[in-house]
Amino acid sequence: MVTGRLRVLLVKLHLYIGLWLGLLFVLLGLTGTVLSWRHEIDAALNPELLVASESVTLPLRADTVQQVVARLKADPQYGKPRMLMLPVSERDVFIAWYHVKEPGTGSVVPGRSRQVMVDPATLAIKGERVWGEPGLSRPLLMPTLFHLHHYLLAGDTGKTVAGVGGMLLLFTVLAGIALWWPKLKARAIVQAFRITHGGSWWRLNYSLHRAGGILAAPVLATIAFSGWYLNLPKWVTPLVGSVMTVTAPARPASTPPYEGAMPMGVQQAVTAAQALYPQAIVSRVSFPRQPTDAYEIRLRQPGEVRQGSGATRLWLDAYTGARLGVRDPLAAPAGDTVLNWMYPLHTGEAFGMPGRIFISAFGLAPLLFALTGVLIWWKRQRGHRRHLKKTEQRQAARR
Numbered sequence: 001m002v003t004g005r006l007r008v009l010l011v012k013l014h015l016y017i018g019l020w021l022g023l024l025f026v027l028l029g030l031t032g033t034v035l036s037w038r039h040e041i042d043a044a045l046n047p048e049l050l051v052a053s054e055s056v057t058l059p060l061r062a063d064t065v066q067q068v069v070a071r072l073k074a075d076p077q078y079g080k081p082r083m084l085m086l087p088v089s090e091r092d093v094f095i096a097w098y099h100v101k102e103p104g105t106g107s108v109v110p111g112r113s114r115q116v117m118v119d120p121a122t123l124a125i126k127g128e129r130v131w132g133e134p135g136l137s138r139p140l141l142m143p144t145l146f147h148l149h150h151y152l153l154a155g156d157t158g159k160t161v162a163g164v165g166g167m168l169l170l171f172t173v174l175a176g177i178a179l180w181w182p183k184l185k186a187r188a189i190v191q192a193f194r195i196t197h198g199g200s201w202w203r204l205n206y207s208l209h210r211a212g213g214i215l216a217a218p219v220l221a222t223i224a225f226s227g228w229y230l231n232l233p234k235w236v237t238p239l240v241g242s243v244m245t246v247t248a249p250a251r252p253a254s255t256p257p258y259e260g261a262m263p264m265g266v267q268q269a270v271t272a273a274q275a276l277y278p279q280a281i282v283s284r285v286s287f288p289r290q291p292t293d294a295y296e297i298r299l300r301q302p303g304e305v306r307q308g309s310g311a312t313r314l315w316l317d318a319y320t321g322a323r324l325g326v327r328d329p330l331a332a333p334a335g336d337t338v339l340n341w342m343y344p345l346h347t348g349e350a351f352g353m354p355g356r357i358f359i360s361a362f363g364l365a366p367l368l369f370a371l372t373g374v375l376i377w378w379k380r381q382r383g384h385r386r387h388l389k390k391t392e393q394r395q396a397a398r399r
Helices: 004-035 038-045 062-073 138-151 155-180 186-192 201-231 233-241 266-276 334-340 342-347 349-362 365-398
Strands: 083-085 094-101 108-118 125-131 281-286 295-300 312-316 323-327
Touching: 004 038, 004 138, 004 155, 004 349, 004 365, 038 138, 062 083, 062 094, 062 108, 062 266, 108 155, 125 138, 138 155, 155 201, 186 201, 201 233, 201 342, 201 349, 201 365, 233 334, 266 281, 266 295, 266 312, 334 342, 342 349
Parallel strands: none
Antiparallel strands: 083 094, 083 281, 094 108, 108 125, 281 295, 295 312, 312 323
């Protein structure tokens, strides 16, 4: 049990982080609840954009990917995309990503991407939207909630604020655990886990905050730490790397065989990736833009904890198809494995549908603890004011 000055310090840390950042925690929790079902809600709101006209067989053939890219390149409205997301379920569509540029200067607009959807069954253009553009229309609603949760609709500044918020949430959870820690006696331990009314709503509120908080603490700490990492990986990766092996970041480069050489087509790149990982689904292709750029292929292997697009990353020489580098989550060192688990833990998908349902419901926890915490603070402030008033009255009576 923590006592003395350390307890006073922890109480103030727990209190003021909660008061100053409580609304931020509630916002992140509520938006996270909705985003646990982002893809399903987005598809339900926008079937004309995000649902294929008929089911397709996975994995897709490499020549189908080539046909989609050729279809886009042949249309002057689109051209070659910078990235192409492939269907990872039977009714998904292709999503081609393009930079959004300023009309006059041609400079890239930060935080905005043009998404063009292509039906995998018919190769027809289904429509488009601007990812990162805030709005409440059906096409923009879920992207807006994503950017509110991840960037606070404020670009990199908001991303940093949200990341620091995750770090401070972790600190206040750890402080709360220390403040909750009871004496090592059976009665004290049992009492510390009890949520009781005892004839008093204030006692119920306090015990709910204290006992409910310790029960929620492991999940809250996990969400806080993973959110901190997902927004500020450059802060967290060195911490993990100090105790575990983390692969150093690298950007493999292609070697042009001669000046002016043209890179191979996407069909050859996808074929090479499928040959290296025959059981995997290719989920994303990033195209080379410069002569020394490599193809970056994202895949999902059977057994990966990351669902959707997976976490396997493969770099191929843009001219020969040779493997230049790979990040394989199934053969990763301990530190990489910890970091690979951050997103699936944050979204709950690490534990399948039950995990997603749990995390979705748990998004209400910051609201619960913000309300009970404010009520505890308000009651103590009211008691403190009564104490000061009585002290003043006693001093006045002595005069």
